Amino acid sequence: MAYLTQxxxxxxxxxxxxxxxxxxxxxxxxxxxxxxxxxxEAISTTLGPRGMDKMLVSSIGDITITNDGxxxxxxxxxxxxxxxxxVEVAKTQDDMVGDGTTTAVVLSGALLKEGEELLEQKIHPxxxxxxxxxxxxxxxxxxxxxxxTVDPDDEKSLxxxxxxxxxxxxxxxxxxxxxxxxxxxxxxxxxxxxDRWIAxxxxxxxxxxEGKSLGDTELVKGIILDKEVVHTGMPKQxxxxxxxxxxxALEVKKTEFDxxxxxxDPSKMQAFLDQETNMLKEMVDKIAKKGANxxxxxxxxxxxxxxxxxxxxxxxxxxxxxSDMEKLSRATGGKIMANLDDLNRTDxxxxxxxxxxxxxxxxxxxxxxxxxxxxxxxxxxxxxxxxVDEAERAIHDALSVVADxxxxxxxxAGGGAAEIAVTRALRDYATTIGGREQLAVExxxxxxxxxxxxxxxNAGLEKIDVMVELRAAHEKPRGNMMGVDVFTGKIVDMYKKxxxxxxxxxxxxxxxxxxxxxxxxxxxxxxxxxKTEAPPMPPGGPGGMPxxx
Numbered sequence: 001m002a003y004l005t006q007x008x009x010x011x012x013x014x015x016x017x018x019x020x021x022x023x024x025x026x027x028x029x030x031x032x033x034x035x036x037x038x039x040x041e042a043i044s045t046t047l048g049p050r051g052m053d054k055m056l057v058s059s060i061g062d063i064t065i066t067n068d069g070x071x072x073x074x075x076x077x078x079x080x081x082x083x084x085x086x087v088e089v090a091k092t093q094d095d096m097v098g099d100g101t102t103t104a105v106v107l108s109g110a111l112l113k114e115g116e117e118l119l120e121q122k123i124h125p126x127x128x129x130x131x132x133x134x135x136x137x138x139x140x141x142x143x144x145x146x147x148x149t150v151d152p153d154d155e156k157s158l159x160x161x162x163x164x165x166x167x168x169x170x171x172x173x174x175x176x177x178x179x180x181x182x183x184x185x186x187x188x189x190x191x192x193x194x195d196r197w198i199a200x201x202x203x204x205x206x207x208x209x210e211g212k213s214l215g216d217t218e219l220v221k222g223i224i225l226d227k228e229v230v231h232t233g234m235p236k237q238x239x240x241x242x243x244x245x246x247x248x249a250l251e252v253k254k255t256e257f258d259x260x261x262x263x264x265d266p267s268k269m270q271a272f273l274d275q276e277t278n279m280l281k282e283m284v285d286k287i288a289k290k291g292a293n294x295x296x297x298x299x300x301x302x303x304x305x306x307x308x309x310x311x312x313x314x315x316x317x318x319x320x321x322x323s324d325m326e327k328l329s330r331a332t333g334g335k336i337m338a339n340l341d342d343l344n345r346t347d348x349x350x351x352x353x354x355x356x357x358x359x360x361x362x363x364x365x366x367x368x369x370x371x372x373x374x375x376x377x378x379x380x381x382x383x384x385x386x387x388v389d390e391a392e393r394a395i396h397d398a399l400s401v402v403a404d405x406x407x408x409x410x411x412x413a414g415g416g417a418a419e420i421a422v423t424r425a426l427r428d429y430a431t432t433i434g435g436r437e438q439l440a441v442e443x444x445x446x447x448x449x450x451x452x453x454x455x456x457x458n459a460g461l462e463k464i465d466v467m468v469e470l471r472a473a474h475e476k477p478r479g480n481m482m483g484v485d486v487f488t489g490k491i492v493d494m495y496k497k498x499x500x501x502x503x504x505x506x507x508x509x510x511x512x513x514x515x516x517x518x519x520x521x522x523x524x525x526x527x528x529x530x531k532t533e534a535p536p537m538p539p540g541g542p543g544g545m546p547x548x549x
Contacts, residue, residue, distance in 0.1 A: 028526045029119060032082035033112045036520055039078070039086040040109020043069050047102050047451070049167040050459040050486050065386050067168055068393045069102035070094040082520055089516045093508055098201070098400020099165050100505040103451060104512045110450035111517035114443035119521075123436050129518045131440020134433070135426055136514040138441075139448070140507055142425040143418060146480045147410040147503045148495070152190070152197055158183045160498040161405050162398040164414050167499070169394035170387075174214035178391075181219045182398040185376050188221070189330075190406050199403035205327055205377040206395060208388045211360045212381040217391065220377040222351055222368035223331050225324060227317045229356050229365065230301055233310035236356045241315075243349035243367070244292035245328055245336045249299035250283050250318075252276050277304055284308040286340045290347075294354045294367075296320050296328060298336075315354060317365055330375035332367065401502050410503035413494035415483025416452025418506055420474050423448045452484055459486035466491075 023031060045052045046067035056064040056075040064075055073090045089108055090101040111132065118128050150157040162179035171178060190199040207224055229236060280302055287295055287309075294315045301309070301318040309316045320328075329336055334349025352369025359379075378395060382388040405411060412418040426445035430438045449467065456466040466484050473482040473491045483494040494500065 023526045025524055028524055032520050032523055033116050035080040035082040036086050036112050037109045039083045040105050043072055043102055044106045044454050045458060047106060048455040048458050048486055051168050053170065063386065066390055066393060069105055071393055085516050085520060089512045093512050097404050097505045097508045099397045100509045104509040106450055106454060107447060107509060108513035108516045110447035111444065111513055112520060114447050115517060115521045118439060118443055123439060125521045127436045128440045128521055131437035132444055132514055132518055134437065135441040135444035136510055138426060138429050139422045139510050142422050143412060143503060143506050146418065146421050147412045150405060150409050150411055152406045152409050155183050158402050158405060160500050161401050161411060161502060164499050164501055165398045165401045166394045170390050171214060171394045174217065177215055178217065178395060178398060181217065181378060182395060182402055185219055185378060186399060186402040186406060188376050189374055191374065197406050199406045201399045201403050203327065203330060203375040204399060205375065206380065206392060207377065208380045208392055209359045210382065210385055210388055214382050214391055216381040218379050220366060220368045220379060221373050222366065222370045222377065223324060223328050223375065224377045224379055225317060225320060225365040227320065227365055228363035230316050230318050231306040231310045234315050235313055238293050238315050238354045239352065241294045241351045241354040242292050243294045243296060243332050243334050243351060244287050244343060245296055245325060245334045245349060246340065247298045247336050247338045248340060250280065250297060250305040251300055251302040252279055280305045281308050283340060284312060286343065288312045288314065290343050290345050292348055298322060298325050327375040328367065331370045331373040401505060404502040404504045408504045411500040412503055412506055413481045413483055414499035414501045415485065415494045416455050416470065417481055417483035417494045419448045419451040420470050421480035424474055455486055456484055461489045
């Protein structure tokens, strides 16, 4: 029904349209917090190396099996607006740092749970929000203080970061092989701009092919094109390749307006056709004269042009994607040319080998052996389609964390060590604030413990015993490095164990969680518009006539 209010005289006033609904105060907050916490609880079981997987079945029957928080929340169809905000938390975390999505969502859920308890104690949401923000600022300082600096050239440390990221992924014994590939790939594409290192993982091409095993996944110092050589007469392999990258069609341009050509002499007809052939031959000659023995074209290549290229022994690929052309330019050092007249020998890219290979049922062209490629490729193999997809997610997360460490070369201990260190510091900080905000800071400290607690619970450990041991260990020297080993159930030094995570991932998780939790806590009124109804069906059904006709 429509939402009504009344004037002093008792006259009803229509405010919202028919079908609109409104919830206020406690009811609105309770509903929002409950919806957000349901999302957090749904993916909390996937946290850590011993987390469980989720099977997601789409409306058309497609199946996804994963424990990647971002992938899970991207696949499920969420309706509640507060729950959608939790999905946005995961998306932001994934976009910014590429990992830690489950941590951010679980932490956000814990902040909302603690916030709800404070609301029950009649503490105003503004006070809770203020306390959470102060606690978040202090948490970020503590994380920075307990972090360790690593050398971006230290492959051993970068590999440990990659291994930690893939610890929860279902890639099994291939983790070490993947970590080695990922570290080499990111180091290859990293570049220094001024005083900063930049590692843009978009310059790493990832291709997936079913067949073989995860251990056969390979790093190619170059680019792989999911294309085949355009003409059977062309060479399938070219060594010491000189590659022309062109963004122009090797075809005779068609006129943009209708034209009629009248030819009265049959000999002139042949001359007209020969002219078109000569134009294509000239295009091929221009490329060949510059020394190119491979041409990769972003647009089409005419059949006659293919014939001339084959006669010249030039390997050609057509209709390459723009993103692949850009990666080829970075990998081979060649320039993408929009005009063949401007092509020079210095514009050609170079590679030791260009070869067409059959991978499974498909043909692909490998451009490899580039001297110092700024763009590389990873070809993922696995026996099952779903395992290939999960391997891709694992590699994406690992690439992201290694890039994070290269760009901001600080790491913290994993296994819940960093969260317990923050909890201890926040409890001390809360006593200096006083007032009701102190309760909010303490609630934030309590929320941080949800990460080690969930890790222990997912590993089948007695979480209360683990938390008691963990708190005791953090009272000792080097305590901020102590975390829970989910495989043995013991509290160990995570740095010595090799379980380390990028500082930027932890920082972003705290920021994302606080922003979503405070936004939800501040909502005290939810007004939903009525659904638009479809127009009534015409008499006699769709396109029909009234019954009397």
